[in-house]
Amino acid sequence: MPPRIAPHHIPGTPEHQLSSALDREVLYTPKQPWPDEAYVQWGNGIIPANPFFEAFVADTFLRGDADTIDAAEEKAFAKYQRFVGCEHVWSRTSRKRGTYTNGAGWCVKCDSFKSREFPPVVTLGSKRKPISKSELFLIEDVDPELDAIMDAKYPHEIARRRQDKRELTIRRRIFGISGNYF
Numbered sequence: 344m345p346p347r348i349a350p351h352h353i354p355g356t357p358e359h360q361l362s363s364a365l366d367r368e369v370l371y372t373p374k375q376p377w378p379d380e381a382y383v384q385w386g387n388g389i390i391p392a393n394p395f396f397e398a399f400v401a402d403t404f405l406r407g408d409a410d411t412i413d414a415a416e417e418k419a420f421a422k423y424q425r426f427v428g429c430e431h432v433w434s435r436t437s438r439k440r441g442t443y444t445n446g447a448g449w450c451v452k453c454d455s456f457k458s459r460e461f462p463p464v465v466t467l468g469s470k471r472k473p474i475s476k477s478e479l480f481l482i483e484d485v486d487p488e489l490d491a492i493m494d495a496k497y498p499h500e501i502a503r504r505r506q507d508k509r510e511l512t513i514r515r516r517i518f519g520i521s522g523n524y525f
């Protein structure tokens with residue numbers, strides 16, 4: 344079974360129509376033995392040209408960058424093999440990146456990333472405040488076309504983005520807008 348391929352690479356989907364219209368279509372067939380549940384996408388980058396291959400699998404994100412998409416896929420797959428070959432020990436803290444409170448975990452042995460390893464650390468009351476001007480842009484000046492591009496490109500983030508907008512809309516209704524940008 345092949346991995347699931349991002350819809351913007353599949354002719355006939357609205358995402359593919361958009362990506363062709365934007366001249367972003369890159370014909371490529373993944374070659375590595377990704378597992379069925381892997382979700383993969385690739386591209387050439389724009390400026391600077393930067394062929395990449397990305398896989399979302401097992402709650403982690405693996406990306407390879409190289410001179411060709413082939414080589415980028417090989418790099419991403421090598422990372423995947425390291426990921427499955429490790430008996431992970433998860434921590435909220437990464438030596439390189441500091442401590443994350445959003446639920447992400449980093450393996451202390453192989454430094455792999457996992458998006459939902461821990462419950463997020465929440466500060467009570469932290470959302471009981473007006474939204475900033477920069478947050479206002481996120482809910483008011485939304486360009487539907489850019490929104491569609493983001494949805495096609497990062498499908499695993501659609502739910503989180505919708506949730507963020509809902510929260511901002513509620514905060515604006517209850518607490519208003521502050522004069523600050525951040």
Ligand SMILES: [Zn+2]
Binds near residue numbers: 429451454
């Ligand atoms: Zn590990």
